[in-house]
Amino acid sequence: xxxxAVQTLPRRLSFDSSSDSxxxxxxLPLARNLRLYRCDGELFAMxxxxxxxxxxxxxYFMYDSAWEEYSLGKLSALREISLAAEIxxxxxxxxxxxxxxxxxxxxxxMRYKGDYAPSYLADPETYIWFPLEICLPLLxxxxxxxxxxPDHSSAQPSTSMEIDEPPQxxxxxxxxxxxxxxxQDNKIAVIPVDKSPYWNIDxxxxxxxxxxxxLGEALAQEIIFYxxxxxxxxxxxxxxxxxxxxxxxxxxFENVGDTLVSAMMMFLGSNDKVYIMDKAEGNAAxxxxxxxxxxxxDIATQKTAVMDILTNTFCSSGLHLPNGSFVTFGGNGGAGPxxxxxxxxxxxxxxxxxxxxxxxxxGAKSIRLLNPCDSSQDxxxxxxxxxxxxxxxxxxxxRWYSSAEALANGTIAIIGGxxxxxYILRNYPNDNPYAGAELTYEFFPSNxxxxxxxxxxxxxxxxxxxxxxxxxxxxFLPIVTLPIDTVLGRCSYKQMFLPVPIxxxxxxxxxxxxxxxxxxxxxxxxxxxxxxxxxxxxxNYSQTIIFCGGSDMPDEAWGNFSYPYINTWDYPASKDxxxxxxxxxxxxxxxxxxxxxxxxxxxxxxxxxxxxxxxxVVNGALNGTAGFxxxxxxxxxxxxxxxxxxxxxxxxxxAIYDPEAPAGSRWSNAGLATSPLARLYHSSALLxxxxxVLVAGSNPxxxxxxxxxxxxxxxxxxxxxxxxxxxxxxxPAPSGMPSKLTYGGSSFDITVPAxxxxxxxxxxxxxxxxxxxxxxxxxxxxxxxQRYMQLKNTYTVxxxxxxxxxxxxxxxxxxxxxxxxAMLFVVVNGVPSNGTHVIIGSGAIEQQPTAVxxxxxxxxxxxxxxxxPSSSTDSGTGxxxxxxxxxxxxxxxxxxxxxxxxxGVALLAFGVGF
Numbered sequence: 001x002x003x004x005a006v007q008t009l010p011r012r013l014s015f016d017s018s019s020d021s022x023x024x025x026x027x028l029p030l031a032r033n034l035r036l037y038r039c040d041g042e043l044f045a046m047x048x049x050x051x052x053x054x055x056x057x058x059x060y061f062m063y064d065s066a067w068e069e070y071s072l073g074k075l076s077a078l079r080e081i082s083l084a085a086e087i088x089x090x091x092x093x094x095x096x097x098x099x100x101x102x103x104x105x106x107x108x109x110m111r112y113k114g115d116y117a118p119s120y121l122a123d124p125e126t127y128i129w130f131p132l133e134i135c136l137p138l139l140x141x142x143x144x145x146x147x148x149x150p151d152h153s154s155a156q157p158s159t160s161m162e163i164d165e166p167p168q169x170x171x172x173x174x175x176x177x178x179x180x181x182x183x184q185d186n187k188i189a190v191i192p193v194d195k196s197p198y199w200n201i202d203x204x205x206x207x208x209x210x211x212x213x214x215l216g217e218a219l220a221q222e223i224i225f226y227x228x229x230x231x232x233x234x235x236x237x238x239x240x241x242x243x244x245x246x247x248x249x250x251x252x253f254e255n256v257g258d259t260l261v262s263a264m265m266m267f268l269g270s271n272d273k274v275y276i277m278d279k280a281e282g283n284a285a286x287x288x289x290x291x292x293x294x295x296x297x298d299i300a301t302q303k304t305a306v307m308d309i310l311t312n313t314f315c316s317s318g319l320h321l322p323n324g325s326f327v328t329f330g331g332n333g334g335a336g337p338x339x340x341x342x343x344x345x346x347x348x349x350x351x352x353x354x355x356x357x358x359x360x361x362x363g364a365k366s367i368r369l370l371n372p373c374d375s376s377q378d379x380x381x382x383x384x385x386x387x388x389x390x391x392x393x394x395x396x397x398x399r400w401y402s403s404a405e406a407l408a409n410g411t412i413a414i415i416g417g418x419x420x421x422x423y424i425l426r427n428y429p430n431d432n433p434y435a436g437a438e439l440t441y442e443f444f445p446s447n448x449x450x451x452x453x454x455x456x457x458x459x460x461x462x463x464x465x466x467x468x469x470x471x472x473x474x475x476f477l478p479i480v481t482l483p484i485d486t487v488l489g490r491c492s493y494k495q496m497f498l499p500v501p502i503x504x505x506x507x508x509x510x511x512x513x514x515x516x517x518x519x520x521x522x523x524x525x526x527x528x529x530x531x532x533x534x535x536x537x538x539x540n541y542s543q544t545i546i547f548c549g550g551s552d553m554p555d556e557a558w559g560n561f562s563y564p565y566i567n568t569w570d571y572p573a574s575k576d577x578x579x580x581x582x583x584x585x586x587x588x589x590x591x592x593x594x595x596x597x598x599x600x601x602x603x604x605x606x607x608x609x610x611x612x613x614x615x616x617v618v619n620g621a622l623n624g625t626a627g628f629x630x631x632x633x634x635x636x637x638x639x640x641x642x643x644x645x646x647x648x649x650x651x652x653x654x655a656i657y658d659p660e661a662p663a664g665s666r667w668s669n670a671g672l673a674t675s676p677l678a679r680l681y682h683s684s685a686l687l688x689x690x691x692x693v694l695v696a697g698s699n700p701x702x703x704x705x706x707x708x709x710x711x712x713x714x715x716x717x718x719x720x721x722x723x724x725x726x727x728x729x730x731x732p733a734p735s736g737m738p739s740k741l742t743y744g745g746s747s748f749d750i751t752v753p754a755x756x757x758x759x760x761x762x763x764x765x766x767x768x769x770x771x772x773x774x775x776x777x778x779x780x781x782x783x784x785x786q787r788y789m790q791l792k793n794t795y796t797v798x799x800x801x802x803x804x805x806x807x808x809x810x811x812x813x814x815x816x817x818x819x820x821x822a823m824l825f826v827v828v829n830g831v832p833s834n835g836t837h838v839i840i841g842s843g844a845i846e847q848q849p850t851a852v853x854x855x856x857x858x859x860x861x862x863x864x865x866x867x868x869p870s871s872s873t874d875s876g877t878g879x880x881x882x883x884x885x886x887x888x889x890x891x892x893x894x895x896x897x898x899x900x901x902x903x904g905v906a907l908l909a910f911g912v913g914f
Contacts, residue, residue: 055099167212279315327370334353365395368388371384410845414441416438418438574603609787610687620679626681627646655672742809759866770805773823785818794858
């Protein structure tokens with residue numbers, strides 16, 4: 001068979017299938033059948049066949065490329081012929097053939113189908129079977145061959161087989177139908193079909209559109225189309241249609257390109273773009289004649305393009321707007337090489353308006369706006385670029401390291417900030433405790449009033465915190481909007497520091513909360529992780545905040561404006577975690593609740609809320625704090641052991657926190673890989689629409705430093721982290737996902753097809769959640785605006801196994817989840833769908849319209865089951881991620897005749913003498 005000597009062939013072949021060893025005719029399984037091929041116990045190939053009344057039908061066959069020399073296509077064909085013969089011998093006399101699918105005469109890899117006898121091809125006009133030997137001369141001469149009426153054959157493509165004029169589909173539908181854009185390292189990247197560079201090829205576009213029309217819009221969204229290539233030239237149109245699966249290894253990190261600027265700040269602007277900002281520094285990437293400090297990363301292609309920003313964005317804050325736009329606030333003065341003041345210094349010094357080398361303007365008052373564009377738009381147009389002109393739009397006060405929090409009407413509160421920067425806001429002698437701090441707040445859009453003093457920022461106690469812990473109550477303050485026009489803020493610990501307050505922003509009044517336990521500082525530069533836990537129907541949408549990590553360094557260790565007074569890199573970070581619900585539903589006094597410790601101490605860690613309601617913590621250090629400098633009180637510049645970093649011991653292994661697990665078992669890092677890249681000061685992380693997490697940045701240096709002599713250089717490599725749910729072999733592919741959500745009002749339906757799950761439909765429906773996740777605007781280990789809300793739902797399980805989810809709108813209190821962009825996920829048994837971009841609310845800055853929550857129908861049960869493979873926790877590679885080759889069934893390649901020509905349908909028949 002292989003033209004090799006017998007001794008070169010594998011000796012112990014085995015074939016696993018539920019249909020093997022057919023003994024009686026009644027046992028014939030008329031169904032799809034998986035066949036596994038092993039050698040000496042090692043799986044090297046797999047195939048799928050359909051056992052039909054009259055034939056065995058080949059669907060596809062895949063094998064490890066290491067076995068390519070053994071002509072495994074022939075082996076599989078012989079084995080399937082043998083199976084058909086066994087079924088016939090068992091008494092099924094109608095079983096007369098092996099149906100081998102399409103026969104493309106011009107494709108050398110399909111020629112083997114003609115090596116068996118007797119073989120037959122179906123006539124394309126009458127569907128009558130003709131012996132192969134009669135067909136071959138016509139196939140040799142013609143691109144279109146008709147066997148019943150040879151005069152219909154043509155050397156040109158047959159017009160009778162042309163696809164009808166393809167349907168016109170909306171951009172919304174096309175954005176949900178995906179095409180493989182690349183395969184590398186056993187992983188598949190996909191892109192919406194209309195974003196593919198081949199979409200402009202008329203034959204391919206028409207073929208895909210025709211296939212979508214044949215499948216129907218709902219089913220087409222569950223399919224990934226694949227274009228086969230040989231030597232980088234198009235060989236076939238869409239050929240392989242495979243169920244939507246995860247194409248990545250659970251728990252792993254994957255390098256996904258160069259960010260061009262170090263990712264100090266990031267946000268998801270649309271379903272296919274992540275926007276990145278750095279401080280003004282010496283990045284090699286250039287834009288308009290100067291070093292770039294802005295870029296945009298394309299999720300599908302993993303390519304990055306620079307963007308021009310005029311002002312220095314160093315340590316800005318930022319947030320979304322109700323219409324899906326984004327805005328950033330403040331930054332630093334014009335900066336030059338090495339972190340120096342810019343060349344054009346203001347009178348009196350201390351800051352610069354511009355620098356001749358980096359060409360960055362003073363960003364301390366800047367308000368920068370961006371309307372995110374997607375891949376279908378002209379990205380070079382001004383509408384897709386940053387608007388950054390302080391002469392036209394700016395804040396009233398300078399704010400470096402400010403905080404931003406959205407309010408219920410979409411307005412943004414901009415709180416505090418530094419006037420100029422340092423390690424902490426404390427100098428000696430301490431005769432002017434307010435120096436350098438901006439102890440006010442203002443709003444965007446402006447309410448027409450000057451910046452207002454914020455009581456707890458100007459209090460003696462908290463000013464000491466500002467001096468001691470760097471302005472944090474007023475800048476990069478993890479603040480959370482609470483249900484009744486109030487905001488949660490925090491300063492630090494113990495009686496010498498102001499406890500976490502609740503701020504009523506309408507009345508500018510404060511309600512203090514208890515002291516932070518164990519003297520642990522969570523704010524910059526201790527930089528613990530903090531997040532709001534998921535708001536769900538089960539917890540009555542309560543708002544509980546978790547704080548983890550940071551530092552319990554003593555007061556004197558924090559030093560002053562210039563640097564710390566100890567070698568911070570030797571001081572272990574805290575493991576401590578605390579929860580607090582600031583406004584308990586029962587009216588009781590709020591209290592901190594001791595939670596499970598982190599698995600290791602971590603400063604600069606960052607919480608990312610995942611679609612399944614768990615929290616991922618990434619990045620950070622075992623020792624020390626955020627910040628950088630030339631030296632500290634004890635160690636001169638030339639003796640600094642970790643360059644300019646005040647931290648050491650990068651924590652490369654993420655961990656996952658389950659808020660619903662019993663105390664003592666909430667943290668785990670089992671099965672999670674360790675990234676080799678240090679993610680320390682100025683790192684960032686963000687949830688992506690495919691439910692992976694983008695991790696980027698790290699630059700504990702005053703300016704770009706990529707020297708091999710630096711322990712923690714400027715980092716440009718971006719990574720994707722794939723949470724444990726990427727082990728599922730099938731992911732949900734819901735239809736009917738809305739693009740807008742309202743605060744209360746009419747419910748809507750989402751359909752989960754049977755192909756999205758296995759097992760009992762009733763059990764799956766009862767374990768399906770619809771979740772809304774906002775990743776937020778991320779910088780310095782926090783995600784401003786990050787939220788998670790589970791929507792209420794009931795369900796109907798249909799007889800065909802599909803599940804219709806009847807879903808309520810957002811909770812009718814906009815204070816809980818402020819208006820603007822988010823992602824909508826359907827989570828089936830802990831496995832999320834791809835996220836759908838939605839706008840919550842009216843899209844305008846206004847009092848948001850609200851309505852009474854709609855009553856949902858009762859659940860409807862059925863005995864139906866899902867049709868997905870029974871295993872949902874395999875390696876995650878699935879069909880698309882396996883190495884090898886595939887031959888598709890006829891329904892999967894029905895469009896190939898349009899482009900390739902000379903196509904027949906092969907049937908291998910056998911008789912009594914077989």
